[in-house]
Amino acid sequence: xxxxxxxxxxxxxxxxxxxxxxxxxxxxxxxxxxxxxxxxxxxxxxxxxxxxxxxxxxxxxxxxxxxxxxxxxxxxxxxxxxxxxxxxxxxxxxxxxxxxxxxxxxxxxxxxxxxxxxxxxxxxxxxxxxxxxxxxxxxxxxxxxxxxxxxxxxxxxxxxxxxxxxxxxxxxxxxxxxxxxxxxxxxxxxxxxxxxxxxxxxxxxxxxxxxxxxxxxxxxxxxxxxxxxxxxxxxxxxxxxxxxxxxxxxxxxxxxxxxxxxxxxxxxxxxxxxxxxxxxxxxxxxxxxxxxxxxxxxxxxxxxxxxxxxxxxxxxxxxxxxxxxxxxxxxxxxxxxxxxxxxxxxxxxxxxxxxxxxxxxxxxxxxxxxxxxxxxxxxxxx
Numbered sequence: 001x002x003x004x005x006x007x008x009x010x011x012x013x014x015x016x017x018x019x020x021x022x023x024x025x026x027x028x029x030x031x032x033x034x035x036x037x038x039x040x041x042x043x044x045x046x047x048x049x050x051x052x053x054x055x056x057x058x059x060x061x062x063x064x065x066x067x068x069x070x071x072x073x074x075x076x077x078x079x080x081x082x083x084x085x086x087x088x089x090x091x092x093x094x095x096x097x098x099x100x101x102x103x104x105x106x107x108x109x110x111x112x113x114x115x116x117x118x119x120x121x122x123x124x125x126x127x128x129x130x131x132x133x134x135x136x137x138x139x140x141x142x143x144x145x146x147x148x149x150x151x152x153x154x155x156x157x158x159x160x161x162x163x164x165x166x167x168x169x170x171x172x173x174x175x176x177x178x179x180x181x182x183x184x185x186x187x188x189x190x191x192x193x194x195x196x197x198x199x200x201x202x203x204x205x206x207x208x209x210x211x212x213x214x215x216x217x218x219x220x221x222x223x224x225x226x227x228x229x230x231x232x233x234x235x236x237x238x239x240x241x242x243x244x245x246x247x248x249x250x251x252x253x254x255x256x257x258x259x260x261x262x263x264x265x266x267x268x269x270x271x272x273x274x275x276x277x278x279x280x281x282x283x284x285x286x287x288x289x290x291x292x293x294x295x296x297x298x299x300x301x302x303x304x305x306x307x308x309x310x311x312x313x314x315x316x317x318x319x320x321x322x323x324x325x326x327x328x329x330x331x332x333x334x335x336x337x338x339x340x341x342x343x344x345x346x347x348x349x350x351x352x353x354x355x356x357x358x359x360x361x362x363x364x365x366x367x368x369x370x371x372x373x374x375x376x377x378x379x380x381x382x
Contacts, residue, residue: 004052079168115132184239247367283311
């Protein structure tokens with residue numbers, strides 16, 4: 001449903017009318033028999049449904065939307081079940097034993113209070129009562145010791161479980177990355193059940209490793225490959241490069257300089273004519289006239305990067321400026337001092353004709369394989 005209809009208010013409020021041995025309720029213009037076992041569930045796909053104030057007090061709202069922490073816990077449980085089933089079994093048994101001990105402790109406390117409340121005469125002279133109290137105290141102490149030992153064991157097991165937490169966190173990120181694709185096209189919708197199947201497929205892949213850390217790294221790499229390959233098969237060719245960059249941005253945010261594109265664009269827009277003339281005089285002559293303002297924006301927005309690039313040395317950048325695949329021909333002395341993303345920024349400023357190829361190369365180097373990067377870029381990427 002899209003909302004709570006007023007016609008349902010009498011049902012939600014349980015405005016029952018007694019008619020002899022049975023109950024009835026009015027829905028619209030009809031009186032309908034009411035069964036005490038009746039339950040009503042209203043479902044909506046809207047994550048933030050509007051519930052009128054007069055209905056909010058009589059409706060219990062339950063949100064089943066997948067959250068990052070919830071999905072991370074679910075994926076961690078699946079990983080432990082596959083990698084170390086005995087660990088998950090021990091954890092389950094400990095939790096069950098802990099709950100049983102807590103129930104026993106509550107019963108002992110209740111029994112103690114009941115015994116004290118029903119005792120007659122002088123409590124100090126009632127030997128049966130004192131003996132019962134001593135037994136209750138001893139049992140309570142044993143239970144408390146058992147609970148403390150259970151907590152210690154759970155702490156030890158949790159440390160072993162947490163070793164697989166990086167895999168669960170990476171998988172959780174991947175799910176929300178591919179969920180964002182629906183904002184580009186409504187056809188790009190992927191279910192949680194489908195993602196869990198991909199996750200289990202990655203877990204079942206045989207990865208030789210000497211220790212747990214290596215095993216986790218191999219599983220993360222396998223899952224990246226599986227998810228990326230699966231999603232790219234579902235995308236239009238025009239959107240595959242976009243997804244590659246979005247995937248890199250979501251999995252490796254540390255590779256990007258925050259708001260750098262915004263800074264460059266804002267600087268470019270607000271450069272007035274006088275500033276443009278003065279800045280143009282400072283731009284090296286080998287840079288084409290129509291790219292001078294883009295390079296000027298780069299210089300003003302990211303002065304540290306511009307200084308590192310040494311654009312004044314025309315001989316250093318001669319091969320780059322003349323190359324048909326400039327994204328692969330950065331000066332060797334410069335490429336060691338700037339990041340992969342900064343290389344994309346330089347291509348965007350100086351050689352925008354190669355920007356798509358530069359972005360594809362950036363995605364390929366980060367992901368490790370070409371996967372499903374559009375075929376038109378394969379001939380220029382080595």
